[in-house]
Amino acid sequence: MxxxxxxxxxxxxxxxxxxxxxxxxxxxxxxxxxxxxxxxxxxxxxxxxxxxxxxxxxxxxxxxxxxxxxxxxxxxxxxxxxxxYQLKCAFALDISQSAIGDNKHIPILLGSRLPHCDGISFKMPKESMRYSGQVYFPLQTPFKIEMLLKIARKYLYAPYLEGGRTPFGIDAGGYIQMVFRIFGMNLPRKIEQQSDEGEVLHFVAEGKAGDLAFFTDEDGKINHGGILLDNERIIHSFGMVRIDLLDHYGIFNKNLKIYTHRLRFLKRILPE
The missing domain is CATH 2.30.30.40 (SH3 Domains)
Structure with a gap:
């Protein structure tokens, strides 16, 4: 048998x-x-x-x-x-820095995940890789708004790219998502879904650094968003990641001398 x-x-x-x-x-x-x-x-x-x-x-x-x-x-x-690989990780803070493995160098971009990172190396399938760039541990580091604004500014002049999420091309929703994700806050990918998060602020004067502002098209649909630096300035991806003026009407572009986006409302995502 x-x-x-x-x-x-x-x-x-x-x-x-x-x-x-x-x-x-x-x-x-x-x-x-x-x-x-x-x-x-x-x-x-x-x-x-x-x-x-x-x-x-x-x-x-x-x-x-x-x-x-x-x-x-x-x-x-x-x-x-x-x-x-969903567990303990750090986020890369350099715009671009190589990770070194067995006979390979891989460019690691701002906001990339480094699984099981100890600050010097991290683990990927079948190998450990060395990384000498700056990293952020969201579960171990106390949150500071100054750090969030510093990361937000690192994307300045990144070109607008539909679907993009990197310093070499990023759209408005991707930009907001990436800045907050580095700090362990997972927001939706799309602008209209992001606008459903957080607490509504009724006046621009109530806004403060780290709040989100959302804007509408002529049909009243949410079509854009950005991060407040204070209650008079916003950083957002429009043509490129840039800083513009903000008031009760919307975003004023000093270069074009026009309002480019009509304000709908502000949202507070960060805890008080």
Whole structure:
């Protein structure tokens, strides 16, 4: 009698981690389709489905954004590995600084996640990597508004890029999300969803550093947002990340000498 050998169980890999500087997330599994988001180094995602062996549809655990990326740009994880890489991490604070691994140098961009970081090195699948740039530990460091504003200013002059989340291209929603995420505050990806967060402020004079301002188009739909530096200035991504004047009507662009955005309301996200 022949006894069938038991097959060794292999955990199904339905999650992934980004091991490149950034990966484009597109609206369709096509290089010509619109980029709607990006994954940065160290960020994890859930794989929803695959297509043509080249594309996979992924979902972010932070904001539940979904889209398509190239399969070979991601490193597959089991569910246990996925949970492991969601735990303790630091965030990179330099605009760009290389991480050094086995015969490789990977540019790490501002806001990237460094899993299991000890301040000198961090752990990725199959290897540890060295990193000499500045890092921030959101779970271990007391929050200071001055630090948030410093990070917000690091993105100054980053060009506007729809779907972007890096200092080399970022949109209005991505900018707000990235600045707050570094400090352990996970906001939605889209501007209109961000506007549902926090406490409404009724007057611009009530605003203070770290509050969010949201703006509407001619149909009254939320279409833009930014971060207050104080109750007279806002930093936002419009053409590039820039600082403009803010009043009860909206954003005034001194270069163009016009109002570029009509104010809807302010929101307070940070605790008092």
């Amino acid at each position: 022949v006894i069938a050998s038991k097959k060794k169980y292999k955990p199904r890999k339905v999650h992934a981690i980004c091991m490149l500087s950034s990966v484009a997330i597109r609206s369709k599994p096509d290089h010509q389709s619109r980029m709607i988001d990006q994954l940065l180094f160290g960020e994890v995602c859930e794989i929803m489905t695959k297509k043509h062996n080249y594309w996979c549809r992924v979902r972010s655990p932070i904001d539940e954004m979904e889209g398509w990326c190239l399969s070979h740009q991601m490193y597959l994880l089991t569910a246990i590995e996925y949970e492991k």
